[in-house]
Amino acid sequence: MPDRKIAFLVAAEGIERVELTEPWKAVSDAGYEPVLLSPKAGEVQTFNHLTAAETATADQTVGDASVDDFAALVLPGGVANPDALRTDAKAVAFVKSFMQSGKPVAAICHAPWTLVEADVVRGKRMTSWPSLQTDLRNAGAEWVDETVVTDGNLITSRKPDDLPAFSKTLLGALG
Template identity: 50%
Template sequence: MTDARLTDRRILIIAADGFEQSELEVPRDRLEAAGAEVDIASIETGEITGWDEDDWGADVEVDLKIAHANIDEYDAVVLPGGQINPDLLRVEPDAIGLIQGFAEAGKPVAAICHAPWLLVEAGLVSGRRMTSYKSIRTDVANAGAEVVDEAVVVDGNIITSRCPDDLPAFCDAIIEALAEANAPA
């Protein structure tokens, strides 16, 4: 069932092999159900393989290379976690530049679980209130964020959550941010 709150909205999900399966699929499906068009960008085209709890998960088709993504064509970016995925992406200049571009444009940047590592690499955490998976909270704090243990934290255009258990709140916050941006002034 589509609720159409996000009709005419385009969302980019940036991921690589080892993304946490639910942290890509649940936001993608919720955003599409709300009427948005969602594209998956990765380092290369083809398919990327998720991580599902304690083993490799399902493949997801990549729509475009990160290097070819145009910020002007999207209203928000979503960064799924998993341990492997953000570690691969944080050494990719195109990925970090794209995340910085979304932030500079004032568009929602949503990161869950280990994905705040990407926000650290992009220089976007200092002075912000954020959350993350418990094992990277020290990294986020050392980069200058006020780290809290909450299901979802919205600080300006940065949205963060801790883990798959927080996906309902995470998705609600993304949809709310996009619906507000879509509301008449």
């Protein structure tokens, strides 16, 4: 049922573990079905900052996914994760289509890099890990240093410490 599925889009490695697992648990506990998407089938590697943590298996490739199948999109951070996603044309196209759909898109930490590549941040008020503020401003966004920022269907947060507010805001956007 599309209105109960939440897409989590990640690259093959470099995903900040808690930025995947905490929102995943929140949507699952709220009765939604989280679905792990990645550019390639198989395992993805999460990290605790720069140390490898557990792996997870992608449920579906982003190339085989349709925005129509999901109620929301979550973009976890980690430095390498969004950096890899923004070089994958299918991932970027999926993110752009999701933003254009008006459905909630939630991005934390370094994840807005993928949004920049999708050219969907112009005119948006948003936050991120501080090192992305120049990239976001150069792409036309208004960057602010706040725990969580909602602008239209876009929800952004800065870091793992913001996860409780990030997850709560995402669930609120889902109704």
